């Protein structure tokens with residue numbers, strides 16, 4: 543029996559509707575195709591839905607023709623496309639299919655995912671990549687007692703500018719790693735760098751490309767060793783599965799603060815050997831990673847948009863470094879005994895193209911890592927696709943990409959976030 547997989551759309555007020563006249567479709571790169579049940583999962587708990595302004599919802603009619611959702615008798619005005627924003631632990635397999643009106647502004651920096659109705663229930667084009675995302679479960683965050691915790695910890699260290707900055711991240715931006723500093727648990731973020739040596743198109747802390755507003759304010763000062771240590775030591779000593787992470791979404795590149803980090807990490811490790819000290823980095827400074835590893839750093843996560851130089855350079859627009867330094871950073875990190883993760887920013891129609899997958903397999907053969915975190919790239923799909931070189935070759939699908947990586951690297955973890963080890 544044929545399963546009804548119908549289009550989801552919204553009116554100008556963002557009210558959601560099932561559109562029974564068109565079957566739902568998904569987009570991968572420039573290709574739009576009907577969604578099938580095996581490509582869908584029930585909309586994960588903790589997902590949010592967003593209407594795509596000035597973008598018509600697309601679906602296919604009974605003749606297989608691609609059409610925009612025209613109207614519904616009980617809805618005034620045009621119907622717009624909608625997308626899901628998935629919680630940690632899920633990799634999207636299709637983008638939403640939408641037709642933008644001329645002059646429509648670029649969408650904000652989020653990981654837009656195709657969403658539809660299946661037998662009347664909401665489903666998303668996604669796959670689960672983390673068996674357990676308890677520590678990133680949205681229901682464990684933004685809880686009623688958070689504000690009091692923030693005020694309490696900040697009042698104990700009124701001169702600590704990082705805490706003041708993290709209070710805004712926790713309460714206004716809803717950042718999970720900032721909140722964990724105040725919940726005193728799991729992975730807590732400690733931003734240290736106002737500067738960066740890259741200009742990523744989808745940078746969430748500073749939009750030099752003006753593609754769209756950056757969702758958070760980048761830290762504007764260089765903290766002191768004391769400010770860092772006063773946050774890190776109690777977190778590592780007291781938190782459940784405590785991780786301190788430098789290199790947050792609200793800062794630039796932490797390795798540019800090499801001497802500061804060296805002194806901070808050594809001081810922290812002189813005071814406690816509990817927990818994990820992690821750094822999220824763009825991989826531009828292998829020399830700094832070697833020094834930090836010898837000072838007490840435990841793990842590293844290196845961000846990678848693509849192993850293909852043309853796409854890497856077009857997206858990252860690095861200053862005075864290239865994929866060469868990034869690869870060297872992974873080698874140094876392994877040699878120094880760090881736990882090594884790759885933060886692979888995936889995008890349907892780019893990351894699952896045969897040429898990209900082959901290059902990724904070769905990349906991981908030459909630069910092995912313990913964990914590949916599959917992260918949905920947060921950017922307006924049209925802005926991204928227009929900014930990177932044209933791509934050719936067969937599409938394997940995000941599921942095909944994962945199956946290939948699992949087959950080639952059975953001992954490597956495919957996940958979604960930094961694990962406590």
Ligand code: SF4
Pocket residue numbers: 738739740741742744745746747748793794795824
């Ligand atoms: S490396 Fe990070 S901080 Fe620097 S531009 Fe890219 S995303 Fe932004």
